[in-house]
Amino acid sequence: MPGLEDLYREIILDHYRNPRNRGELPTPPAHRFEGFNPLCGDEILVYVDLEDGVVSDVRIGGQGCSISQSSASMMSAAVKGKTVAEVRDLTTAFKGMMSIHETQLEGTDEEGEPPPDSGSDIALGDLEALRGVVKFPVRIKCATLSWNTLAQGLDELAADEST
């Protein structure tokens, strides 16, 4: 049985207590993406400034639990300065880590190791701290909320631009 410390790593609590990039950005020029978790009612707002395909600034609004808030905070730190393509890769890598792996659910002892098929060589840095979430399946949606919101927003933007 995984314990609370597997879920609430120190770095997560730190991002929860001291959220990075909290706030809003004026829209336009910024884009505002909204996401919510229908299971618990959490809502997240992601504001991004894009300049030449690069995330030049980002802000996080909304409300949520420690996991969704800290994940959003870490995401904001991780994507700032990255190109949209890089953000996409990072999202894929992060969601790969978040997908449920049977063996881990069975409660074996491999907490530290990356799951065999996460496969990507993208460095997740602080985000690795969220790995413990996969042992608490209902919380996975909390951890991925901000990422899904950003990814969907960027997709819609791309779709808009291509039409």
Next chain:
Amino acid sequence: MPGLEDLYREIILDHYRNPRNRGELPTPPAHRFEGFNPLCGDEILVYVDLEDGVVSDVRIGGQGCSISQSSASMMSAAVKGKTVAEVRDLTTAFKGMMSIHETQLEGTDEEGEPPPDSGSDIALGDLEALRGVVKFPVRIKCATLSWNTLAQGLDELAADEST
């Protein structure tokens, strides 16, 4: 556990093998009433000639199991020559006998006795043979089909005449 002989008394089988008053009557002057048992698909037709409030003739058509057919046959014999009021009383008495009495369902040994609250002093004659049906609850609808058809038909007739 009641046995087959409780249900299929000799007199019932006799009416089944040699149904009385089988056939049709020309309508008008006869009335034709139709009834069916949605559970098994049995259909019954009851033709009656009424003269001065008396059932001067009756015929039975349709198809059904031994219980519904013999009950209809016995009914036809019992109602012929009776006034509509007498037919109503007889129907009440018969349906009283057919209503489920807990004690009898429990399988006590009182087959022969009339249930305490049948209460009426109307002689059921041959119809008494159908008493065993109450021990087979699904067959009660078979036994009462023709009676309900006739009673409902007479009610509708009365309603028509009073308007």
Next chain:
Amino acid sequence: MAMTRDRALDTTRLRQDFPILGREVNGHRLVYLDSAGSAQKPRQVLDAMDDFYRRSYANVHRGAYTLANEASEALESAREKVAHFIGAGSPNEVIFTKNATEAMNLVVNSWGRANLRDGDVVVLTVLEHHANIVPWQILADQIEIELRWVPLDHQGHLDLTALDELVDGAKVVSFSAMSNVLGTLTPVRRIADAARAAGAMVMVDACQFVPHNPTDVAELGADFIAFSAHKMCGPTGIGALWGREAMLDAMPPFLGGGSMISDVRLDGFTPAPLPHKFEAGTPPIAEAVGFGAAVDYLSALGMDSVRRHEVELTSYALRTLTERFGDQIAISGPSEPAERGGVFSLAYRDLHPHDISQVLDERAVCIRAGHHCAKPLMRYMGVGATARASVYVYNDESDIDALSEGLEAAGEFFAF
């Protein structure tokens, strides 16, 4: 807490009936505080269903053989028990559905389509569960009905100051007898009387009421009430709609299929009489047996005692939590135990409900974190979610104490 002789229920003995309460989670005894979500089942209910499957199972209403007959009698006797439990005039007034949600959808579709026209007004309240909101919104896609909403006062009671205006001209007034978020008991009779005086049909979502209070449909004054077995010690897969016989009789069928017909021809069908008209297909037979057993179980406890027990526990919870946490805790809903049931939506410090629930789960304390299928109410309250603890017959003061200690621990864990 020491047991005293004059308690409404002997929870210590009663807990023995619930096998799951013997389970440990994370090394702690299970403290189940989510009965408003769904109640646990006593072995009397589980055994009744199991025995039925092992001895008398067959499909119902169609066969003439012994098993089929036993199964039909089991189903109909369960219907009689449920009817009796709520004071229904006849078992024909009790329709078995898959859950309370289907029961309400049945009314909205069958009664609604037959009786509502463009421009008609349906009155709901802001504390409704989605089950009493979304069916009306779906109907509103096809018939342009107007939804009016009864607001709340600051304690989470329905604010009925404008009741007469709200129901004026309404065709339907549909509301919950007890909120699954705030615990508020609503004045059912008063609203029903006002609605009926205004000529409106009255439906009551009794999901949180029937399991916890003596129920007499004649007293409630509604036309329809809906509830689910799984919240009253019964199985999943079955709920009930009670309706006035004359109204049910006049309504068109909802789902079509076997059992609900008297005749089917290529060119049309004739519906069966009540209650079968509204029960298309193979009914939840074993579930009905379990429902009947649940009703027997609760009746043996006595619904007066059940209610008294919950008032006692509610008083204890409100008192001890407030004493311990002062203004660090806010408990939604009426402060007077007599005006509410044992459902406590908590706001504790600035902790998120999910995080509270996670820390509690570590100690085997089960509470619900979320919107409780009442998003309009959440928005009205200005929150996204609440942490909700709720009690039932098997809970006692020690469970409230475990909740209390868990909250303390959560506070420490997230302190900053």
Next chain:
Amino acid sequence: MAMTRDRALDTTRLRQDFPILGREVNGHRLVYLDSAGSAQKPRQVLDAMDDFYRRSYANVHRGAYTLANEASEALESAREKVAHFIGAGSPNEVIFTKNATEAMNLVVNSWGRANLRDGDVVVLTVLEHHANIVPWQILADQIEIELRWVPLDHQGHLDLTALDELVDGAKVVSFSAMSNVLGTLTPVRRIADAARAAGAMVMVDACQFVPHNPTDVAELGADFIAFSAHKMCGPTGIGALWGREAMLDAMPPFLGGGSMISDVRLDGFTPAPLPHKFEAGTPPIAEAVGFGAAVDYLSALGMDSVRRHEVELTSYALRTLTERFGDQIAISGPSEPAERGGVFSLAYRDLHPHDISQVLDERAVCIRAGHHCAKPLMRYMGVGATARASVYVYNDESDIDALSEGLEAAGEFFAF
């Protein structure tokens, strides 16, 4: 009958799994021949449900605590099992309903209302169960659809000589994969291909097919199939709708309430993604666990073996009954076992089905007497009712022999 080694199923061993088969009725061992009405349940299924209630029960999808999580996983893993059992592309294509009847009503209401207009044609067959007739007739009260009927040939096969004309211009072709009266297996793929070529949606009532045959939805070629757990060793209170994901996705919700939403506001709601969009309210949770266990049980037997077993038994039944009773018996449906399932509607001398069933019951032989929820077919056959015996995995030759002897006895009893 002596057991031989090369039988498809070891019924002697397998019967031990079914507690009810150990029961005696009227002093005789139970001979259960009404599996087309509903199948009996092995202890593996009963234990799975009971254990679930005793260990892991909670409401699903909403709580973050351990029990709620276990219950949600149990429900979703059951969905995966059922999806796998029928070769569905994704568990999202499997909607849990209360029974097959609700599944078909769901399609008729949701897909039907969204896609059908006055004058549209819906093709059915005369051998349909009421569950695939009455929902369309109810819809026809609101949208003026025209119902066309595929007739039968003299052996009870669908008469498809005019198939192309029948489906021409049709919007829907909806039919049973196997008749619950005649036993006829219909050429699902052929009809589905013709229908789809004509641009029609295809729904298959697979109630009698899935329990008895290896099923691969891709092979069947339909858009929707419906079936019930209780006919395949599972519990009452649950059925399933399978649909192509893209079609389900495009359909409006049917019942409204909790779980089927992403968001609810006072002015409207946003439906949840599949499969939850079509599962309003508390689902049949324990029933899903039982459904999953039933599918496990049947998979362990092997659906190829189940089918082979039934073909063997069907051959035996057709042969021995005809040998014994000659032209005193008429068995409806195809004479070739490969073209039918193990459902035998019998006409025996001029005995009424009720009377046959009554005499058989005296000997603990359970068969169904009635119209089998197929009144249009009864009229087509020119009868009011039939006596129907049907077999499943736990039946063997001795059960057919018992039926045979019971018929003999009934013949003697009513001889005149």
